[in-house]
Amino acid sequence: MGQDYYSILGIIRNAKDADIKKAYRRLALKYHPDRSTDPCADEKFLQIAEAYDILSDLRKKATYDKFGEEGLKGGIPPEFGDTGAWTTGYTFHGNANKIFRDFFGGDNPFADFFDTKGEINLGFGGLRGCGVKKQDPPIERELHLSLEDLYHGCLKKIKITRRVMNEDGHTSSIKDKILTIQVKPGWLSGTKITFPNEGDQGPNNIPSDIIFIVKEKPHPWFCRDKNDLIFSASIPLAKALTGYTVEIETLDDRFLSIPINDIVHPKYTKVVAGEGMPLSKDPVQKGNLVIQFDIRFPDKLTPAKKKLINQALNG
Structure with a gap:
């Protein structure tokens, strides 16, 4: 026995x-x-x-x-x-x-x-003490998103590969897992999305958290300043002095025609309310569209043109 x-x-x-x-x-x-x-x-x-x-x-x-x-x-x-x-x-x-x-x-x-x-x-x-498992440090990964993704919101699926414990509690194997991120409209660069305990498993540890950090991709014509969108319009000097209409394609595929009736000087900006990024806490509300201007000066002027400009400005 x-x-x-x-x-x-x-x-x-x-x-x-x-x-x-x-x-x-x-x-x-x-x-x-x-x-x-x-x-x-x-x-x-x-x-x-x-x-x-x-x-x-x-x-x-x-x-x-x-x-x-x-x-x-x-x-x-x-x-x-x-x-x-x-x-x-x-x-x-x-x-x-x-x-x-x-x-x-x-x-x-x-x-x-x-x-x-x-x-x-x-x-x-x-x-408590050594009998209590300790958690591994968090794993941070960048999540690169376009400005359109952050304007509309979207669903991102990310495949991770990690070590998981088998049913016997002693051996492990490598397996893939899909993590789903619901991107909310208006998220800022630097926003963190945490998946608790999704790191490698082990017999004597608590798996680490996986943290994705939002990184904003460059956009062809917009820059972002928190909830505002910055647009740079290049206009000739004559239009800066006499008037101009700025044409802008928005992130939701609309076209804005914004008349500029003021004299545009180097520090001049035009603010269009409510045409910026959605606010993450209230996506119905939006920031502003801020138009900055790059004034194109002529490389040279003939004496006759200089005389006409002189007369016009001093008249």
């Missing part, structure tokens, strides 16, 4: 993986030789480690459940093996401290778990 590893951990035979881990955590902390006053702590700590090593591994657990300790350690006979050959038996390596370190993480799991007085630290959510 072999050992009953379920009884060693104090769990039932159909216990789930989470129950196995919970039982090991409780008993390993209770009987750790560095902390326990039980005279049999060394022996119990070793038994607990071996029981966990077997029951936390799906293949070992399945063999143990079917053939018991004798079959697990002696090997499976040919008539039961998948290949028809006698499989090699399991041998516990005997290093209970390694099992403990691998489970809790770190070379000295008690360094943070116990305070300077040797008392267990308790915090909100239960035990």
